[in-house]
Amino acid sequence: MAKDRYQRGIEVVKEFxxxxxxxxxxxxxxxEGFNDIAPDLEKYVVEFAFGDIYARPGxxxxxxxxxxxxxxxxxxxxxIEMHVKTGLAVGLKPEEIVGCIIHLIPYTxxxxxxxxxxxxxxxxxxxxxxxxxxxx
Amino acid sequence: MAKDRYQRGIEVVKEFxxxxxxxxxxxxxxxEGFNDIAPDLEKYVVEFAFGDIYARPGxxxxxxxxxxxxxxxxxxxxxIEMHVKTGLAVGLKPEEIVGCIIHLIPYTxxxxxxxxxxxxxxxxxxxxxxxxxxxx
Amino acid sequence: MAKDRYQRGIEVVKEFxxxxxxxxxxxxxxxEGFNDIAPDLEKYVVEFAFGDIYARPGxxxxxxxxxxxxxxxxxxxxxIEMHVKTGLAVGLKPEEIVGCIIHLIPYTxxxxxxxxxxxxxxxxxxxxxxxxxxxx
Amino acid sequence: MAKDRYQRGIEVVKEFxxxxxxxxxxxxxxxEGFNDIAPDLEKYVVEFAFGDIYARPGxxxxxxxxxxxxxxxxxxxxxIEMHVKTGLAVGLKPEEIVGCIIHLIPYTxxxxxxxxxxxxxxxxxxxxxxxxxxxx
Amino acid sequence: MAKDRYQRGIEVVKEFxxxxxxxxxxxxxxxEGFNDIAPDLEKYVVEFAFGDIYARPGxxxxxxxxxxxxxxxxxxxxxIEMHVKTGLAVGLKPEEIVGCIIHLIPYTxxxxxxxxxxxxxxxxxxxxxxxxxxxx
Amino acid sequence: MAKDRYQRGIEVVKEFxxxxxxxxxxxxxxxEGFNDIAPDLEKYVVEFAFGDIYARPGxxxxxxxxxxxxxxxxxxxxxIEMHVKTGLAVGLKPEEIVGCIIHLIPYTxxxxxxxxxxxxxxxxxxxxxxxxxxxx
Numbered sequence: 001m002a003k004d005r006y007q008r009g010i011e012v013v014k015e016f017x018x019x020x021x022x023x024x025x026x027x028x029x030x031x032e033g034f035n036d037i038a039p040d041l042e043k044y045v046v047e048f049a050f051g052d053i054y055a056r057p058g059x060x061x062x063x064x065x066x067x068x069x070x071x072x073x074x075x076x077x078x079x080i081e082m083h084v085k086t087g088l089a090v091g092l093k094p095e096e097i098v099g100c101i102i103h104l105i106p107y108t109x110x111x112x113x114x115x116x117x118x119x120x121x122x123x124x125x126x127x128x129x130x131x132x133x134x135x136x
Numbered sequence: 137m138a139k140d141r142y143q144r145g146i147e148v149v150k151e152f153x154x155x156x157x158x159x160x161x162x163x164x165x166x167x168e169g170f171n172d173i174a175p176d177l178e179k180y181v182v183e184f185a186f187g188d189i190y191a192r193p194g195x196x197x198x199x200x201x202x203x204x205x206x207x208x209x210x211x212x213x214x215x216i217e218m219h220v221k222t223g224l225a226v227g228l229k230p231e232e233i234v235g236c237i238i239h240l241i242p243y244t245x246x247x248x249x250x251x252x253x254x255x256x257x258x259x260x261x262x263x264x265x266x267x268x269x270x271x272x
Numbered sequence: 273m274a275k276d277r278y279q280r281g282i283e284v285v286k287e288f289x290x291x292x293x294x295x296x297x298x299x300x301x302x303x304e305g306f307n308d309i310a311p312d313l314e315k316y317v318v319e320f321a322f323g324d325i326y327a328r329p330g331x332x333x334x335x336x337x338x339x340x341x342x343x344x345x346x347x348x349x350x351x352i353e354m355h356v357k358t359g360l361a362v363g364l365k366p367e368e369i370v371g372c373i374i375h376l377i378p379y380t381x382x383x384x385x386x387x388x389x390x391x392x393x394x395x396x397x398x399x400x401x402x403x404x405x406x407x408x
Numbered sequence: 409m410a411k412d413r414y415q416r417g418i419e420v421v422k423e424f425x426x427x428x429x430x431x432x433x434x435x436x437x438x439x440e441g442f443n444d445i446a447p448d449l450e451k452y453v454v455e456f457a458f459g460d461i462y463a464r465p466g467x468x469x470x471x472x473x474x475x476x477x478x479x480x481x482x483x484x485x486x487x488i489e490m491h492v493k494t495g496l497a498v499g500l501k502p503e504e505i506v507g508c509i510i511h512l513i514p515y516t517x518x519x520x521x522x523x524x525x526x527x528x529x530x531x532x533x534x535x536x537x538x539x540x541x542x543x544x
Numbered sequence: 545m546a547k548d549r550y551q552r553g554i555e556v557v558k559e560f561x562x563x564x565x566x567x568x569x570x571x572x573x574x575x576e577g578f579n580d581i582a583p584d585l586e587k588y589v590v591e592f593a594f595g596d597i598y599a600r601p602g603x604x605x606x607x608x609x610x611x612x613x614x615x616x617x618x619x620x621x622x623x624i625e626m627h628v629k630t631g632l633a634v635g636l637k638p639e640e641i642v643g644c645i646i647h648l649i650p651y652t653x654x655x656x657x658x659x660x661x662x663x664x665x666x667x668x669x670x671x672x673x674x675x676x677x678x679x680x
Numbered sequence: 681m682a683k684d685r686y687q688r689g690i691e692v693v694k695e696f697x698x699x700x701x702x703x704x705x706x707x708x709x710x711x712e713g714f715n716d717i718a719p720d721l722e723k724y725v726v727e728f729a730f731g732d733i734y735a736r737p738g739x740x741x742x743x744x745x746x747x748x749x750x751x752x753x754x755x756x757x758x759x760i761e762m763h764v765k766t767g768l769a770v771g772l773k774p775e776e777i778v779g780c781i782i783h784l785i786p787y788t789x790x791x792x793x794x795x796x797x798x799x800x801x802x803x804x805x806x807x808x809x810x811x812x813x814x815x816x
Contacts, residue, residue: 036801044324056235072210075791076619077756103190103204107207108516110514133582134194167522174539184592185518214523245784246317331783377733380652386442456724464643465643466642467643512612649724668717674716
C-alpha cells in the first residue's frame with residue numbers, strides 16, 4: 001500500500017510534467033538529487049506532496065499550480081521557475097501565469113512580483129513562448 | 137479620467153462582493169476606515185488595487201481570488217478571512233477554498249495552513265455553510 | 273499499511289505529549305478541529321508530520337522540538353505555545369527552551385524573540401513552572 | 409564599563425521616550441517583563457539595542473525610528489504600536505509616521521500597510537492626536 | 545489625465561535618479577524589461593509607485609528612501625542595491641545608508657543586515673565612494 | 681571590560697570553528713569584511729552575538745547550532761552554509777544536521793528545506809563527508 005502511494009505519486013508527477021525521452025518526471029524536482037544525504041526525501045516528495053496533496057480532489061490541476069505559484073511569489077523562493085513549467089504542462093496559458101503574478105502586486109509588493117516575472121520570462125524565452133498580452 | 141478609474145474600481149469591488157442593503161461594498165475593506173489619518177488611502181485601494189489590477193484581463197475572477205488567498209496564507213496575515221468571503225462572492229465553492237489552502241501544506245507548512253483554515257471555518261460557520269468534503 | 277502509518281503517527285504524537293485522562297493526544301493539535309471542512313487533514317498531520325517526519329531516526333526527541341520551536345520563532349506563528357508544551361513533554365528543561373529562544377536574538381531580532389518568550393512565559397505560568405535562570 | 413554601557417543604554421531609552429511620573433522608560437518595552445524566566449534579557453535590550461545600536465552616530469533619532477517602523481511593517485509584528493509612540497517621542501509628526509507606512513504599499517503590499525495603520529490609528533486615538541492630512 | 549499621472553511618475557523617477565546620457569531614468573528599474581510579457585507593468589510602476597506614492601507629500605525624499613531600504617532589508621530581496629543608488633541620488637550620505645542598515649540589527653538579525661551591507665558595499669565600490677565611518 | 685567581552689567573544693568564535701593555519705576564526709564570518717564601511721560591525725558580531733549570546737549558559741553548543749540552522753532554514757538566508765560548517769565544528773554528525781533540516785518540512789514546506797539541503801550537500805561534498813543515512 002505504501003507502494004501504492006508512491007506509484008500514485010509518480011502518476012501525479014507525470015500529470016504535472018511534460019515528460020522527456022529519458023526522464024519521465026521531466027522538469028520536476030522530486031528530491032532525487034539528495035539520495036546521498038537523505039534517500040528518504042524523494043519518498044516524502046512523491047508520496048506526500050504528490051500522492052496525497054496533489055492527488056487530492058476538490059480543485060483542478062490549473063488551480064493547484066496557480067495556488068502553488070502564488071505562495072512561492074509571496075515567499076520569494078527560486079522554485080517559482082519550476083512551477084511556471086508545471087503550469088505550462090497542465091495547460092495554463094502563459095498570459096494566465098503572468099496574470100496571476102501581476103495580480104499579486106497589491107499583496108506582496110513590486111519587488112517580489114518583478115523577481116517572479118523574471119523567472120517566468122526566462123522559462124518563456126528558453127521555450128520560444130510568446131505571451132499574448134492583454135489590452136489594458 | 138481619474139474619476140473613471142475610481143468609478144471602474146468601485147464597479148470591480150462590487151463584482152467581488154455580495155452587497156448589503158446599506159453597504160454597497162459589502163465585506164470588502166477598501167480603506168475607508170482610515171479617512172481621518174490617510175484620506176487618500178481609499179483612492180489607492182479602489183483605483184489601483186481594484187481599478188487597475190483586479191480589472192486586468194487575463195485571468196478570471198475565481199483565479200484572482202485563489203491567487204490572493206494563496207499569497208495571504210504564505211504571509212500569515214489576518215486579511216485571509218475577508219478574501220474567503222470574496223471567494224464565496226465570486227462563486228468559489230467552499231471546498232475549492234479549502235482545497236487551495238490544503239494544497240499549500242507542502243509549500244508553507246502546516247501552521248500557516250491551520251491558521252488559514254481557522255479563518256475559513258469561521259466564515260463558513262457564521263454563514264451556516266456546509267463544506268462538501270472530498271473522498272480521499 | 274496506511275493503517276500502520278496512522279497508528280505509528282498516533283504513537284509518536286503520544287511520545288511528544290503528556291496525555292490527559294480523556295484526551296490521549298493531550299495538548300497536541302492534530303487537526304481534528306477541522307473534521308467538518310477537511311476531514312483528511314488529521315490524516316496528513318498524523319501520518320505525514322508524525323508517522324513519517326517525527327518518527328524519522330537521526331536526531332533525538334529534544335532536538336526535534338528545538339528545531340521546531342526555532343523555526344516557529346523565525347516565522348512568528350502562534351503555534352509556538354503548543355510546541356513549548358511539547359518540549360516540556362519530552363523533557364526539555366524550561367531553561368533550555370528559554371535558552372533556545374534567547375539564542376535567536378542575533379538571527380531573528382528582538383521582536384520575534386520577545387513575542388516567543390511571552391508564549392513560553394504563559395505556558396510556564398499556567399503550570400506553575402519556575403525557570404532556573406543562568407548566571408550571566 | 410559594562411555598567412557604563414547599561415547606563416548609556418538607559419539614557420538612550422529615555423531620549424526615545426516620553427517619561428512618565430513613575431516610569432522613567434515610559435512606553436518602551438525593555439524586556440523587564442521577563443525577569444522571572446530570562447533576567448539577562450533586559451541587559452541585552454538596554455546595553456546592545458540601545459547602548460550600542462541606538463547610540464550609534466551617523467543617522468539622527470527620527471531616521472532611527474523611521475528605519476525601525478519600516479522594518480516592523482515589513483515583518484508584520486505587533487511592536488509597531490510601541491515604535492509609533494517612540495516616533496512621537498522624538499518629534500516625528502503623525503503625518504510623517506503615516507507617510508512612511510503609506511510609502512511602503514509598493515514594497516510590502518496593502519495588507520501589511522493596513523495592519524500597521526491600524527496600530528498607528530490606535531495610538532493617535534488614545535492620545536487625541538489629529539493628523540494633518542496632505543492634499544493629494 | 546492618465547497621461548498626467550504617467551508624466552508625473554516619470555518626473556518623480558527622475559528626481560530619485562542620477563540620469564545618464566542615454567538613459568533618463570538611470571539606474572531605476574521601472575519594469576520596462578517586461579514589455580514582452582506584461583507591457584502594462586511599466587505603467588503601474590510609473591503611475592502608481594512613482595506618480596501616486598513617491599509623489600505623495602508628508603515625508604521628504606531622503607525619508608522615502610530610508611523607508612524603502614529598511615523594508616527591503618527586512619524582506620531580504622535583491623532590490624536593495626537599486627535603492628542604495630536611489631539613496632545616493634537624493635543626497636543620503638553613504639554613512640546614513642550604512643547607519644540605517646546597521647540600525648536594523650536588533651530588528652531583523654545579523655544575516656539580513658550583512659547581506660544588505662554587501663549590496664551597499666558593492667555600490668560604493670563601483671563608484672569609488674569612501675564611507676566616513678563614525679567614532680563609536 | 682569591553683576588552684573582556686571582545687576577548688570572550690573571540691574565544692567563543694573559536695569554540696564554534698575549526699581554526700585554520702592563518703585564520704583563527706576559520707570559516708566564521710564575523711563581519712571583518714565590512715571594516716571599510718562599518719568598522720564597528722565586527723565588534724557587535726564578536727561582543728554581542730558571540731560574547732553575550734553564544735556564551736550564554738543554558739543550552740549546549742550543539743543545541744545552539746541546531747537552533748541557528750533551524751531559524752535560517754525558515755528565513756531562507758544564504759548563511760545556512762556557514763552554520764552547517766559550524767555544526768560540524770562542534771561535533772554535530774552530518775546526519776543530525778540533515779535530520780534537523782528534514783524535520784522542518786512540516787513547518788516551512790519543501791522549498792525552504794530543499795534549498796537548505798543543497799547548502800549542506802555542498803559543504804559535505806567539499807569536505808568529502810559521507811552521510812550515514814537512516815533506515816526509514
